[in-house]
Amino acid sequence: MRREELIDLNAFLVVAEEESFTKAAAKLGTSQSALSYTLRRLETRLGVRLLTRTTRRVSPTEAGERLMKTLGPALEDIAAELASIGGLRDKPGGTIRITTSEHAANTVLWPVLERLLPEYPDVHVELGIDSGLTDIVAERYDAGVRLGESVAKDMVAVRIGPDLRMAVVGSPAYFAERKKPKTPQDLADHQCINLRLSTAGGLYAWELEKNGRALKVRVEGQLAFNNANQIVRAATAGFGLGCVLDDHVEEAVQDGRLVRVLQDWCPPFAGYHLYYPNRRQPSAAFALMVDALRYRS
Secondary structure, eight states: OOOHHHHHHHHHHHHHHHOOOHHHHHHHHHHHHHHHHHHHHHHHTSSSSOEEOSOOEEOOOOHHHHHHHHHEEEEHHHHHHHHHTTTTTOOOEEEEEEEEEHHHHHIOOOOOHHHHGGGGGGGEEEEOOOOSOOTTTTTTTTTEEEEESOOOEEEEEEESOBBEEEEEOOOOEEEHHHHHOSSSSGGSSSSSSEEGGHHHHHHHOOOEEEEEEEEEEEESSSEESSOHHHHHHHHHHSOOBEEGGGGGTTHHHHHHEEEOOOGGOOOOOOOOOEEEEOOOOHHHHHHHHHHHHHOOO
16 A cells, blocks of 8 residues: 555544634645545545535445444554554553443542552553543543443443442431332332432442342432432432432441442442453553552452
């Protein structure tokens, strides 16, 4: 392949991903006219139209979609190999992009980064906080952090945290007027604070289990949040029962502001894992990060 062909293919991929000649030109550091000429030259050489152009947007044709699916992983591999070669310097360097939930960032990632980064000033880390299941290949992340049960089977998964448990809690004032639930069925008689999760496609169904019997319980109440901290705040104020990871409420339970119930229905489950494509050729910086994050019980 000639050098200009690789340049043209990269230009096509950026335009197709950005769906805009203006944004792509800015990203590539060139002019819109030069970029438009490059794409016309590529289409002429291939003998097929790759992009549909309108006054509002640019979108790939069927042929363009096929080319994108091939080009994306191929250019990712090239970029990873270049990063790997660059990692052969005396000190690891480069940028590592990780998508993660806020809880994992605070409890698992940051304690390691705070200790590691001062020793490796050439390593840069970008954390994207997102509660959804981000496509790390499409969004060009180096890795993602999610609960073990959420990691796709075609990914390399490295355990980076201990087992976790859910906690169902309410305030003493709330229980002063209501009986504590003893079974999941009793939750129907309680005000519960819902959690909205993009990964669940709506409101999270409380996942409870005892003696191998697993239940998903839909609960009802006045409040719903997409943030666990707000659920804890509302539960502490007496607005109902909340179901969150137990470390969110550890202090509040210890000092009596919250009371745990249904503990026998909240067994431990697989904690956080770092995951990345199994075709990835890791750079020295990425390998360093994986080793530093690896959970050692």
